[in-house]
Amino acid sequence: SASVRITHRGGLHARPAALVRKTAQGFSSQSQLHFAGKSASCASLIGLMGLGIGEQDEVQVTCLGKDCDAALQALVAALSVTTHEHEQAPVIVTARPLNTEAGVLQGVCAAPGLVCGPLLRLHTIELPQDPGNHMREEQLQHLDSALEQVRGEIRNTLEHARQRKAVEEEEIFAAHLALLEDPTLLEAATAAIEHGSAATHAWRDAIQAQCAVLLGLGKPLFAERANDLRDLQQRVLRALLGEAWQFQMPAGAIVVAHELTPSDLLQLSAQNAAGICMAEGGATSHVAILARGKGMPCVVALGSAVLEVPQGQRVVLDAGNGRLELTPDDARHAQVHQIREAQQQRRQQQQAQAQAAASTLDGVGIEVAANVASSSEAQIALANGADGVGLLRTEFLFVDRRTAPDEQEQRQAYQAVLDAMGDKSVIIRTIDVGGDKQLDYLPLPAEANPVLGLRGIRMAQVRPELLDQQLRALLQVCPLQRCRILLPMVSEVDELLHIRQRLDQLCAELELTQRPELGVMIEVPAAALMAEQLAEHADFLSIGTNDLSQYTLAMDRDHAGLAARVDALHPALLRLIAQTCIGAAKHGRWVGVCGALASDPLATPVLVGLGVRELSVSPPQIAEIKDRVRHLDAAQCRQLSQGLLDLSSARAVRQACQHHWPLS
Known part of the structure; x- marks a missing residue:
């Protein structure tokens, strides 16, 4: 057994509970979670959610069986990590405003x-009163058939989500599939049928009983998860009643x-x-x-x-x-x-011009690249007019598996992205795990503040062989001059020098006469403040505004109450961006932005004015950002952007941007 503090945002609701269940399924041992005098099997999603475990609550996990040690280690890792949310997903405050306007x-x-x-x-399906005394075997067969039909539908949804790389959609319906197979739910429905209930009523009552448990916890996030149960109630009832959703x-x-x-x-x-x-x-x-x-x-x-x-x-x-x-x-x-x-x-006009290069009215060229996570996304980016890949997130190769990808698999994946981009350059970020992104096969100690702990390039300190393997794979892509390597979470020059030295050694081992360009992500304030020193040894700098915002403002960007204030147009962030560009210019290095701010058309003139020369955006926004660049005067952007550094808040900056460069 072991004690562990829950760091999943919002507590152990559907998606993190599904991760715990999936982890437990990988072992033969029986695992249980204990909290506040109650216990639940790790095999039961509903049981886990029904414990009402909140963020920062301490729980006990016990495992019994032949592989209990390995199971315990894996479950502790699954329980003590933070579920990641999509990097650019907005979080909206849910208080209902007062209605003051007629109509x-x-x-x-x-x-x-x-x-x-x-x-x-x-309208939802409403059932008539159940007369009871149904044929037990017949009703059990009806329920089994309906459940299998809905499972098949959900598996199809999951497959389509995977093909489209729709990560959040995939996670949501994976949790639905786990709920549909939950022993707590199935046993309750089966017991009701054994006592003479119709399959329809037995299923409805089993769902409503579990909804009542979640609603009774008094926690909004858990109450919202009851809606997922109601979804399964409606889907299975439709299957039982032979009704199509139409x-x-x-x-x-x-x-x-x-x-x-x-x-x-x-x-x-x-x-x-x-x-x-x-x-x-x-x-x-x-x-x-x-x-x-x-x-x-x-x-x-x-x-x-x-x-x-x-x-x-x-x-x-x-x-x-x-x-x-x-x-x-x-x-x-x-x-x-x-x-x-x-x-x-x-939008049609912008799309028609998407393949052309983007320059300001006074002739300053701005490269508009794409953030991608796979070769298929790179193909979409190229079709949308990307000038290159400004950020390839290599984590897609390492997550959702039991072992790390080997050097050959990595090389093939990186080569596929280069091939997908034709003759354009590709910036590949080395593995950025730790913090809110954990790997099942790389257990790390539980950390009180994961985003301030072992993540990004710091992982090379504890697992140098992982980074070595990735660098070797990157050095074998062809042509090597189109590959640029980007290091995440650098906070001092020595970290960069260490990786540069290691890269040179690997080049010598592989008998390479050239080394790919090596860049540094500016995502911690220390890196922005040291930009001039970093630029002396780096080939380029790329600003990750998402993390730079939360580290500068000391606000968790996943905190529902603060998320609206984690705005990269805050004057403090703009000062760090300006300082980065000034420092890089002293050594003739270019600066890009690959965080969410690059995809915000309101921010485009500010970034151009501060000296940013590359914007890496989500593929659907390439045409819009290119169009925005073409309507700007870079000299005017430089002049007006300086005044924004002295404003009082992000809101004031946004108002000034709307005034100076209104969005048509």
Whole structure:
């Protein structure tokens, strides 16, 4: 047995509990978790969630069996890491604003967008009273068949998510699959059938009992996970009743419901719903995450009044501002159509110019590259007009497996990315694990502050063979001059010099006459402050604004209450970016930005003005950022950006940017 402190953000809810269950399944030993006088098997997702374990709670884990030592070590590692969220996923505060405007319901933005259309209200399946005394074997067979049908549907969803590299979607439905196989749930439904219940009612009652447990914990995040159980309730009931998920949906419908489920969202997206709005729900719900990924406007927490709006009534959903306009006049409808048509036309124009290089009006060239995590994403980036890869996250090779990839597998993966990019350069970041990204086969000691511990280049101190193997693989790609190596989490010059020396040694061993360019990520304040010294020995610098923001502002970017304030346009961040560019220029080095700020068109003129010459963005935004660059005057950007360094807050900077360089 062992004690461990839970560092998963929000506690042991569905996705981290699924990680614990998956880890336990890899061993023959029986494992249990103990907390506050209660215990649950690590094989039961519902049992684990039902313990109500919160962030920073201390729990006991026990293992019994032949491989109990290995199981215990793996479970401690799984319990003491922080689940990663998508690097650029927005986190939205979920407090419902007061409704002060007539004819408008105010909620919370879960996914931005502006649409108008008729309302379509969705209802959940309601069962009639169960007369009881059903044939036990027949009902058990019905339930088994329905469960297998839904499992098959979820496996298909998972496969499509994997192919599209939709990590969050994959995690959500992997948790659903684990819930569907949960012994607690299945035993409750089976017991009810044994006592004469119909399979439909037995399944509904088993789900509702577990929902009540989660709702009774009094924790919002766990209450939202009850919605995942309700999703499975509806899916299995449809299978039992032989009902397909199909609604006669008018063109451009805005769907309203008490609370939609993840599978509802996928189906509505497939049927081209224009937008969705819910009476309940929160911005940390799985539906909200999926809506953002699908680009579907979504407002949650509108209150029960939204369910009373007549079916078919034409409304305007201004999701970015959390508004549902119930009685828009013809002029407002025309305005919304005009705005949407203008946006669509602008996107088409931008896409038509996406392959061309981007220069400012006064001739300053800005390279617009892409952040990718695989060769398939690199192909998409090239098709979208990327000038190269500005950040290849190599973690995709190391996660979700029991052993590290060998040198040959790594070399082939890196070569595939270079091949996918034609004749363009590829910047490959060395493995950045530790902190919030853990590997099952690389157990690290539990840390009170993981993001301040062993992560990035610091891993080379404790596992130098991992980095050596990766560097050897990188040195064997062809042509080597198109490969640039980027080192994460560097905080002092000696770290860079050590890796440079090791790289030179490996080049000599492999009898190479040239060494690829070696760059440093500027993501800790120390690196920004030492940029001039680092640039003396590095070939380029790349600013990771996501981590630089949280380390500079001392605010966890995954903290729901602070996330809105972790803004890389804060004057302190801009000063660090300016200092980095000045330091690099003294040695003739170029500076890029590969964090989320590079993808923000409002920030483009500021970054250009401060001296950034490469922006690495998410592939869908390449055309928009290139278009933004082409409308800027670099000299004016330089002049105006200096004034932004003296402003009082990120909000003030954003207002000034809107004034100086309005987004059309």
